[in-house]
Amino acid sequence: MPQPTIELIGVTKRFGSFVANDAIDLTIQPGEIHAIVGENGAGKSTLMKTLAGLHVPEEGRVLLHGEPVELKNPEIAMARGIAMVHQHFSLIDAMSVAENVVLSNPPRRFGLLQRRKAEEIVAELSKTYGLAVQPRQRVADCRVGVQQRVEILKALYRNPEVLILDEPTAVLTPQETLALIDNLRSLKSLGKTVIFITHKLKEVMAVADRVTVMRAGKIVLSVDIADTSPNQLAAAMVGRTLVVESRAEPVTPGRELARLEGVVCTPEGGGIGLDRVSFTLRQGEVVGIAGVEGNGQSELIEVITGMRVPHAGRILLKGQDVTATASPKAMRAAGVGHIPEDRISTGLAPTASLLDNLITGAHARPPIRRGMWIDRAAARTHATRLVQAFDVRPGNIDADARSLSGGNMQKAIIARELDSDPQIIVAAHPTRGVDIGAAEFVYAQLLGRRDRAGVILVSSDLDEILRLSDRILVMYRGAIVAEAAPEALTAEQLGLLMAGITPDAPSTTGEAA
């Protein structure tokens, strides 16, 4: 057996009394693609951060090529050829894509950045790995999916031996995911080692050589991919056999809840804008919005939730024209609940306590509102109830919201948004970064609301769209290019529609043709 690239022996990492990693033994062979799976809070990210030099474990040893090392900080890890792409981006918004990618070691002449050289390097890198970016675009103007690609390129720029990716595909489209999987394979063929964290077992089965399952800070399974199955992995992750429910029975659509008529938004801030978008949401249905990230879905969400004012067209909520008075406040008052696409910047106040985050909205109504005061006891009861009902872990409501893992942040947001019993639920990527068990819970919540609400579901996860939606709208370049029933579409057909390739005879003709 060859010398392993990385060996972890008895690695233990504690946060206070909480044991995030408990005596972890893990071996990574050179040139393998190693998937790490597990529920939110299982300790995956913590373990990877230990490898990247961001955490120093209390106990245990790390060997690189059989040689003991102390990865005390990220610089040391990088010098040893370990690069990590984090789940949450660390990009400088005001700088261009190229500047961000080369930041760690910019091409310089007389101490000044050679901008053109940097752009060439990044264009080359982008081509090599098939991760499409515009080197001169400002990061602030890039959509989330593009920013993720910039992050990956930033890590690849350092030409690492081991590349760690924390949920790399969470924000990628199916096509981009396939491309990334190809890239991972080609990296592997160059003898590089790839470790990636994911929730999607499909990807694990497609690309990994070996998979390690973590649960509650421990490794419960570490096997070759040939010797396992998705069912075995899922069971190992949640510690029980998971009943994956089939599609819920459709509910007969009821009254009209929301209608958009010819809504136009001019492109701004790098977005594509909206091109005469019209559709109707009825009570009892889930309308899935499919599309490659950056084709107007974000703008559509912003218009319905009042975050953005359209330049033309009308928005009607429950028959009322609200175009002129559109604001988040007005839309919420009209019954809109919003699970936003970016939880850190929009969905939460990370530096405020979980308690403060959970009572937003409810704080303006009794019993939490008591005259001009916030009733502390009622607020705590409310927050505790949400934490328990949605299994937010760890459920310390006095801790800052930023101390939660991504999946638990998402659970907290969903808990808060659904608690006000909204009739129009706008859910953007509701299960992004959420583990299987929690995702099933979210699905059940959304479907369970159909007897009194309608759901607009925006997702880049096609399986999610196909499984939950009663109707699917496909967006391309700011317009709705197709509408279809989920039974009438396969994932492949949907992928083609999203790429702007309209077949001659889709099951239903596009509405906005």
Next chain:
Amino acid sequence: MSADATTGGPAAAPPANGFVARAWQSIQMPLIATLAGLLLTTVLILSIGKSPLDVYAALLRGALGSVFGISSTLRWATPLILAGVAVTIGFKAGLFNAGLSGQIYLGGLVGSLLGFTIDLPAGLHPAVAILGGGVAGGFWALIPALLRRYLGASEIVTSLMLWYVAIGISDFLVRQFFRDPTSAAFLMSVKVAPDAVLPSFFPVGNVSVMLFVSIAVAIVAHYLMQRSRLGYEVRLTGANPLYAFYSGLPTGRRLILAFCVSGFLAGMIGAAESIGINQRFVSQFDPGFGFDGFLVALLAGGNIAGCIPAGIFLAILKAGGTEIERTLGVSKSIIWILQGSIILVVSAYRLRDQINALFKRRTGP
């Protein structure tokens, strides 16, 4: 384990649970900063061949060792506490009221104007003058708040610039219309009516009922910020404006409110200084309360009620400095060095994390 004794029992439990642990968390940084500052000044004092113990003894004697010293400390604590609260309220909303001095100045003008132009009974007159000064300060803060809200102009720059405008307006009005004819070298207004003067309740010095007003304002503001609906919305707006907007909160109005309240308190300082200490408007009466307010706020670490001890602490340094100079011949600049180094360490918030990590490792099993 001896390390346990260092952090105290409760620190072994998860952080920020329980009163003692929380109190320790909030006092830890100012304490470390003060020790670091004292260390630096000790080295400096030694290097000029004086005894640090003498200097610190003189400092404490000057500030607390006599009735005069105590009255001097309390006199300085009165505006410092209010200034710290004014700055902290801005911080909570994510705003930086760099123009505190301008609002103080205008508050001083309007407070003294109300002091000598109108006639009111003794109890009411100072109250009206101080509230009037507050309104003036609040109005002066409204301008940068509106500029920020509707034009996106940085409130830091606009409020700071308006400071100079406030000086210009006040000095011009006093010079043209209200100048005390007997004043020659200094620009000052006529005296306020005797009824408007805030009397000192100390045998010596200038400690007025304003001291209790300052402390009460800090406590009430703290309570309102933590427990009221408006306070919650202001805090949320400060923590993440985009989230607050997305949640349907009227973020613009909350920003304006917080900034105006900050200006109102600043205006109160100016008015109280004018009618209480100087008994008239004196040009350049503000010895830098605006800047001191930031020191108090930083020392209090964003805690409004924490401005009370922080304000008293800085007042001790201010009051004791004179004694050092008078009895030991050591320049009271040493106090500024002490203040400066304390603030430097307090601002280095990452230091706190490292110190906490150190303790955690030592107390870890």
